[in-house]
Amino acid sequence: MVDRKTDSGLPGALVGRVAELEALTAHAEAAQRGRSGVVVLSGPAGIGKTSLLRAFLDGDACRKMTVLHGVCGEVVAGAGYGGVRALFGGLGLSAEDAQDSPLLRGSARRALPALSPHPGEEGPSTAVYPVLHGLYWLAANLMAQGPLVLVLDDVHWCDERSLRWIDFLLRRADQLPLLVVLAQRTEAEPVAPAALADILAQPRSSVIRLHPLTRTEVAEMARRVFAAPVALSFAERAAAVCRGNPLTVTRLLRELRAKGVSPDESGIREIAEVGQYVVAMSVRALFDARPGWVRDVATAIAVLGEEDPEHIGALAGVPAARVAEAVDLLRGVEVMAPDRADLAHDVVRSAVLDATGEEPLAELRARAALLLSDAGRPAEEVANQVLLVPGTPQPWMGWVLREAAAQAEHRGAPEAAARYLYRVLEAEPDSLSAHVPLAKALAEINPAEAIRLLRRALSLATDIRTKAPIAVQFGLTCLTVQQSPTAVRVLSEVLDELEAALGPDPDPRDRELRTLVQSTLLISGSDEKATIHTVRERFARISEPAGDTPAQRQMLAMMTVLSAMEGRSVRRAVGQARRALSSSDRLDNWSLLFSAFTLGLADEVEGAMGALDHALRQGQDNAAVWSYVITLSYRALLMHGFGAIPDALADAQTAVEIIADERWSGNVTMPQTALATILIDRGEPERAEELLATVTRPNLEGFVMEYHWYLMARARARWALGDSSGALRLLFDCGASLEESGFANPAFLPWWAEAACVLAAEKRADEAGDLVEHGAELARRWSTPRAFGLAALARGVTTPGEAGIARLTEAVEHFSGSPARAEHARAEFLLGGALLDIGRPRDARERLRSAVDLAQGCGALALAKDARNRLVAAGGRMREITASPVDLLTGTERKVAQMASSGAGNREIAESLFVTVRTVETHLTSVYRKLSVSQRGELASVLSTPRLPDPQAPAWVSASRGRR
Template sequence: MQSAARPESPRTADATVYSRDAELAAVRGLFADPDAGARALVLVGEAGIGKTTLWSAGVEAARGAGWTVLTARGAPEESGLSFAGLMDLMESLPDSTLAALPQIQRAAVEAALLRAAPTTAIGPLEVGAGTLALLRGLCRERPVLVAVDDLQWLDEPTTDALWFAVRRLGSAALRILTAYRTAGVADDESYVRKYIAADDIPLEAVERLTVGPLGSEPIRQLISDRFSTVLPTGAADRIAEQTGGNPFWALEVGAALAAEPGPWRARAVAASELPIPASLSALVRRRLGNLEREVHEVLLTVAMLDQPTIALTRRVLAPAVADPDAAIDRAVAAGVVAALSGRLRVAHPLLSAAVVDATPPLARGALHRRLAAVVEDPELRARHVLRAWQGEPDAEIAAYLEAGSTSAAARGAVRSAAELAERAADCTPAGDRDDRCRRLRVAGELHLRAGDYQQARTCAEKVWRTGVEDRRRALPVLVEATWWADGRHKAEGFVAPLVANTELDTHTRAVVLALAADVGDGLGTPRAELARRSLELFDQVGDEADGAALATALLYSALADLEAGRGIAFDRMNRIGELQRELPYVVSSNRADNVIASWYKDVDDLDRSRVALHTAIAANQDLGDEPMLASLYGHLALTEIWAGRPSAARDALDRGAPLISSDAGKPVGMGAAEATLTLFSDSIGTTRPQIERLPGGGIMTASLTGLAALLDNDDEAAAEILGSALAKARQAGVHEPGRRGRFEGNLAQALVNLGRLDEARELAAELTRLGTAGNRPTLLGIGRRIEGLSLGAEGDLDAAARALEEAVASHRASQFPVELGRSLLALGQIQRRRKDGPRAGEALRAALDCFEAAGAVPFADLARGELGKGRRGAGGEALTPTEQQVADLVAAGHTNREVAARLFISIRTVETHLASVYRKLGVRSRSELAARHR
């Protein structure tokens, strides 16, 4: 039988693409201007309408233009196989290309592509990051086309990895050409499949092109060319009408006519006499019915195999046909199966769906069982076993499904693994309660990793309700999923009654208390106390302690020490790291390396903070963990601000901004760093309103708002805001200045200005105590500065000068240049009051140098104001500190643009200040201003 259902091979000659000039122009236009950034073209249409023909033409056009072309064709039999599409896309890449990847990414991609066994825990992020690195590297060499036909059948793990990479390659020389099927051609609902909308491709430049029907003349030409026959007058019109202009179905009709004996072949007859089937479904059934038995067997086998290589197909066919190789050859000759590079595929997805749907369920199940016995990959075997399962509990089937889940998880296909683990639990006989609970618990953990919090909670709840001995292992998943799904208060509400339940065994109570240290126990018990009680119970449990829960208890114990001002508990953090290395998955924000990197700055060690954060950033870049990266960049920006490196801080913010997750929102550290840079970059009069509008209301916002009020000479507001923040922090057990916004020096200065010296000295004593215990010169310097300010307020200028000189000496050993500048500024003010002009000027100029180097404009304004005291205009009206700063720079010959850049303010602000300077000093030009300053 001559068939129209041949594989649609790539074509380059326009003559083989019938009546598609506009569509071909759109496809070729995709490759114009490769440097214009990533773009996508999505060919949309019903099955058989000609999408693949246009897609193939685009693939050949890209190859002809010298592009790197990565192709994959989705297939219904492969849609459940993890990374089947990614293996197709990357098939042409040599191992040497993968070898250039960072180790974590290389291991993840090699495992996903089945080129190497997994050597470490792998998740979707690692595979996505590796895919991104591969595409980015290829795009650097030459333009890249990613071409996916039948996108609706691309497996979900591949889709996740591919879209993770694509959305991050917006400026690369990348093009995406896809085709996906919409419903509407067949009158059999079995052909209607779920498809992916064009809007799901994560690029801004996505063109959707609907491939429509052919007219009667192109259909006449198509059939005449393919079957070397002349249709009677009107026949093409009738075929076009019945098939809706669909070329695949038109060719099927043509094939039926070519095989049909009758008078129409010998003479021209009316179109109404043509032996066309009454429906397209009937045509397909006739087509399948006309196949010889062994060819039908080959077609069905290929349609049901996930990876139908010739060798594998031969093994499956061996029990069913006498000569598998001959049967395969006849199927290829019949046009129902295509062979390419050692693999087989059904010639057209419509035939695949039809032959599977026409097979009775029991016969289909028997074939799946035969396939399961032949395939070697555990996940493939699990898929076939699952399709053959008839719904009755079966321990052997459950074991196969569990093995498939384990294999998928090891390759980073977490969603697929979660599904298989859950189905394994469903398949487990009722008597195997421990096995069922273990599988449900694993499914919950995998759903949690995949971000399906509702399903993770459902699985964990089932385990918790069973009462099995190790049900406690489901608790961390249950609490974490509840937090993410419904918020911390819901999680706390679940944990609270468990904390009060004294009948729980020791191990379970230890886990419950560790979780309560995370979410709360409903009674307001301090985290430190809950962690302490948990660790005491874990000591009783010994080596069998739950690693994840023990790490949680240790983390909150270490956090309690940090917030109490006792520094970083490196012994506990190192132990956490050891425990986490044995766990299959750890929430990135709790990983020991990330936590320590973010804590160094809180204990004043900015140099180590910078190194540790850069190391953590590099590691998380390899993992592809963007929310964690955004958080780390925020911590790095704060580190650089405090280290007096505003340009480095801005660079960190610029790198972190594109990584902010719409779900997680902007990290607190990033928001605080942005606000601090804003506060430091302009005069306080224009900045304070902006700071006060910052969202959140947390301790960092209070710290910045209080500082803004202090710099704006609003001591009452500063004392109220910062005093309230201090009271709340102390109530929560937070005594570490680095954890409460470092506002103690600002609060103390406001208190001194208001004459509340006893309260200021209380703060000084607290800082001195912490600084002495931890050998921290920054805290010692601030403490001595507060003492010096208090002594100066009482009039004891000599004692104040000595205290401030000690503060300056301490700060010279610290890593906070702004704090050094502030102590120098205070010393200069006291020296001036002592009538020691030379020393006052020396201290004030040194303070100004510190502030300018750190980009701290408001403090630099204060220092200039002190240096310029007594300098007034002709009318007796004094210049403001910012006006004085602008006047000095303009008089020195700087342009307005240079002044703006130097002072981190806008050109318009410079112009406004300069106009005020002219008015106050009674000058009319830059030259007069320069003369006035000589």
């Protein structure tokens, strides 16, 4: 029991809270040992949460920790990152400190938009993830100095974006010295209930519910107030009337003492008279007994919160000197808090505001907003007052709300921007300038509502030049909720209308607008099988743009995908991709990714890898984690296809590890598919199937790209596990779906060659005739060495005797001139097996030995072991295929080790890979153990161990090895 007057000014407020204080202390001590956690203090107003928090923060446990303590309020409930600023405001961080402050080093500088009271309004808006990422690293920097406790009181008033950051932080806080404590009023509806529920759902969360005081505890409080013996019946009645609420009990006891009531049987009648509304009654009595300007000052403080005396006085109509006098008087009667220029409690604030009346209070809030606006306060501060003004906003308020929305957008706080803009929409229900920005704010957090608003905006727009950008926004928003057919229909209609209005020779500005709509139509329509044919037919009639502008380059990048899908002219597709990448300006991620995809299919490895590396750097620079993960996953698939399997494994496993901490992980499939594809070649098909079973994306079968990668990975896993019939079924499903999509490129998931190999292995080669001819025709049209090699391979495995040997030899020759090193190894393996089958063991051993060398060199361990076993069966001699120490590393360990060997520190590695420093430390510890090294300086020599000669390795592979 804490027997002292707490900072709240209420004697004995912590009576009965010993267990709760001990529980908080235990959580703090656990955090100091690296066991992070979140504690929610829950109970009705006045139950003692704030007093308990103050006692906890004054305790010994918190003296050993960095403490950030903030209080949320109704006035700032709608702000973007208002709770974050309440926590971090005391650190005084600003953009001017970014170069010098150790707290803002590295990615932590991205936190500045959330921390600044005046977020920048120049340049593009800040995306959500970079700010979350920056705030995480700001907290990590604080934890590097020692254990950290974040305490946020009245969290029911906390804005959604701040709560989303706390959730983001906690999901990355495993083994970090962090404790988060949130205090919540149970009877108050939270501003962001879903975000608060997500925090409570954290596995490391716990709830401490503060229960009403017992009659014994009320008796103890009464003894302290009256300094006299207390009848148990008196305490029991007080507890019942006040429902055990410490704040109400204390106020009641004070009122009774002031009235001269004795704490015995005679005083019981007085308890009922004062009753449970003692706070409101005491406030009214206080105002009735004081001059009117005292009430006016208290009311102004209740409206404005902690504010300059000048502004309090201006709102109250009282001179500044009188404000100070009123504050002293209010503090003396415990209406004001003892340690800050605000009212003592939210219950007191409610009592003061209730005494004002609804209409006067609404007028007062409007005056407060105007006062802050005239004082030059940030638009968000003014708008937070406007949000509390009932009724339709006045015209000047609309301007403030729009300005506040722009500031919230620049903070990366779309929920706050939407709150402000919804009030604008109330006043201007037919305004485009209300619908379009609101839809933009909602695009990420509530895309269905954004689409509804954009439909309305399209109906309101009368000019096609105004309508076209809205249609672009509509199309891109539809992509996020898998509504490609709707997007294609709307964009097609707008494009028809735009082309009719612009005529055959529009000016450059209109031409760029048209190209923007066209490229968005291509992006929207190329995503799903239901729309791909529509856009393909439309763009067959459109001439290629020159690629001189951003929209034209994006258009070219999308057109190159269509060309690659057709599989007819590799020269045309490559030319389009190169022009799309030709600018020295910053390229968007769509252009980089799609151009790389086409160049990869054309075996243009250097260009494809260069575009992907560019996209990855942009993702790191912008903390654009979704783009980074998708690009990393595709690069893994590309490197797998070119036989750089260890590097592919590193990329794929890193992508899977990153999405583990993201709430949108259920809507991506490429990381899991890429890793599964690589694990099969590493000899781990069981793990591959387990990973593919975690894919849950809705309507997966409707996608043009992702579905087919997924099907091919499942088919190859089934075959590796001995289920040839299951593998064939999946391969034929893949072929049928590709045909439905119009995908005719032989280098993109050659299901027909894979199926031919399965049929041949099952002695059903006679069933593969149509497949072989299909593949040969596709290869003839695309005309790359890899395509020809695949066609020859399919024909060779299904043709008996010397004729089959000739075809397989042809396949080896084609693959040797391509970057497809793993396919080259497989062709050598199949050729060796065929030679052995017709009684030519010496020739077979030569080919099988080559297959082992090639497979081992590119990391295809399963194939290397199969080839070695077949070699031994053919009379050859070779040691068992054993993994080198480097091969024992997981993909993420390999990536971390590579970065560490090049001189990157743990923090730099963590920031680059969007993981925690502790994760990097864990990986490095494992790397040291597996490689038998004791320090990072030894990594470079171990990782650069010479491999088997591999003359077919592309130049970028050789270069990457040289850097290790």
